[in-house]
Amino acid sequence: MTAQVVLDAVNKVYGARNKNPIYAVRDFSIRIAPGEIVALLGSSGCGKTSTLRMIAGFEEVTKGEIFIGERRIHELPPAQRGVAMAFEGYSLYPPLTLRENIAFALKAEKLGSAETDRRVQEIARLLELEPHLDRYPSTVSAGQQQRASLGRALVRKAELYLLDEPMGQLEPQLRAVLRGRLKRYLREHGLTAILVTHDQTEANALADRIAVMEGGVLQQFASPAELKNAPANLFVGTFIGEPPMNVYRVKPAISGGRLSLRSEGEELFGYEAGAVSDEVLGLMARQGEVVVGVRPSDVVVGSEGAPAEIVSNQWIGDQTHLESSFGGGVIVATIPDRFAARVGAAIRVDVPADRLHVFASQGQALAHGRRVAANGAGA
Ligand SMILES: Nc1ncnc2c1ncn2[C@@H]1O[C@H](COP(=O)(O)OP(=O)(O)O)[C@@H](O)[C@H]1O
Ligand SMILES: [Mg+2]
Numbered sequence: 001m002t003a004q005v006v007l008d009a010v011n012k013v014y015g016a017r018n019k020n021p022i023y024a025v026r027d028f029s030i031r032i033a034p035g036e037i038v039a040l041l042g043s044s045g046c047g048k049t050s051t052l053r054m055i056a057g058f059e060e061v062t063k064g065e066i067f068i069g070e071r072r073i074h075e076l077p078p079a080q081r082g083v084a085m086a087f088e089g090y091s092l093y094p095p096l097t098l099r100e101n102i103a104f105a106l107k108a109e110k111l112g113s114a115e116t117d118r119r120v121q122e123i124a125r126l127l128e129l130e131p132h133l134d135r136y137p138s139t140v141s142a143g144q145q146q147r148a149s150l151g152r153a154l155v156r157k158a159e160l161y162l163l164d165e166p167m168g169q170l171e172p173q174l175r176a177v178l179r180g181r182l183k184r185y186l187r188e189h190g191l192t193a194i195l196v197t198h199d200q201t202e203a204n205a206l207a208d209r210i211a212v213m214e215g216g217v218l219q220q221f222a223s224p225a226e227l228k229n230a231p232a233n234l235f236v237g238t239f240i241g242e243p244p245m246n247v248y249r250v251k252p253a254i255s256g257g258r259l260s261l262r263s264e265g266e267e268l269f270g271y272e273a274g275a276v277s278d279e280v281l282g283l284m285a286r287q288g289e290v291v292v293g294v295r296p297s298d299v300v301v302g303s304e305g306a307p308a309e310i311v312s313n314q315w316i317g318d319q320t321h322l323e324s325s326f327g328g329g330v331i332v333a334t335i336p337d338r339f340a341a342r343v344g345a346a347i348r349v350d351v352p353a354d355r356l357h358v359f360a361s362q363g364q365a366l367a368h369g370r371r372v373a374a375n376g377a378g379a
Contacts, residue, residue: 002034002192003069010064012050024050025216035190039203042213048196056085085162086153090145092137098148099133105152123151142169161193234363245293252284268327275353277370291359298355299333305350
């Protein structure tokens with residue numbers, strides 16, 4: 001039932017004939033394996049919904065092609081694409097109960113009433129909607145409307161499920177529960193899905209691979225682990241991860257194999273010969289200036305490293321966020337335990353060489369720890 005989904009250089013321009021056309025999506029290409037769950041992740045306005053609506057057929061593709069298996073679906077009317085979509089804005093039929101709304105999605109499948117009931121019940125149980133099935137959309141909460149909208153997409157048989165911020169209206173605890181159930185449901189049935197979200201926790205929890213978008217442009221399409229360990233550029237590096245990666249613009253100075261990363265003549269980080277791989281040292285030597293990135297969880301607060309001064313110390317319930325003034329800016333560290341030190345206290349911060357991310361001054365990744373990045377060597 002499921003097939004590979006391919007987006008090939010898909011573009012969306014709104015008002016192409018207007019004086020100021022809006023370029024919502026640019027040359028977007030991805031290949032999704034059958035049964036894969038993919039998240040489109042990015043901040044508001046980056047083109048996620050436009051991409052989904054083009055796949056569903058509610059927006060015309062300005063340029064490019066979309067395939068499910070061998071079928072070129074971007075030329076077909078929405079009903080013939082084999083795609084089920086849950087919308088960001090619910091769009092339930094007001095005169096129908098939630099039960100009727102969900103069942104309505106099954107109309108085209110021409111099932112008997114017993115099978116329709118069974119499928120509606122199964123989805124209602126999955127989404128905790130059973131007690132509300134006989135109520136009308138206007139009499140239930142936004143979260144319940146949203147779950148009914150999700151149910152209406154999931155209840156259908158389709159080759160591809162498109163879910164636009166499907167849990168944005170839910171309270172955090174229910175969201176976490178339903179996230180787990182949704183993933184299990186998609187997996188058990190071997191369904192292929194594209195989920196749109198601006199919430200990286202949701203993307204990490206649900207998706208096999210995440211497409212990070214910014215300004216209508218795909219920045220990186222990779223697994224959650226790869227996005228964290230080997231971000232393709234500075235945007236992905238700082239967008240993925242909470243709190244965000246610390247970044248510093250530095251000039252590398254190398255002598256006798258020792259690497260010194262300096263800002264305005266002062267050393268921020270220094271590494272003895274051998275700590276940094278020869279390959280990485282070599283590419284740093286060719287750059288006048290680089291941006292180095294350090295994840296807060298990789299900053300070691302202790303008796304070694306560069307001097308810093310605490311500006312805030314927050315226990316957030318399961319870890320400490322420590323912010324310190326450092327090298328003309330700040331450095332944020334996360335510590336698993338409570339950290340007993342007051343604002344103003346002097347500390348030392350160290351970043352192991354194998355935790356350092358290096359980006360060219362224009363942003364593309366050069367190295368991650370001892371590894372040269374995929375496109376790093378040529379940069
Ligand atoms: N129907 C439309 N007409 C004109 N511009 C639109 C329309 N829909 C979206 N846009 C614009 O396209 C860009 C991408 O929007 P959208 O795809 O909704 O992003 P996201 O879902 O990531 O928030 C935004 O600049 C938005 O204002
Ligand atoms: Mg959107």
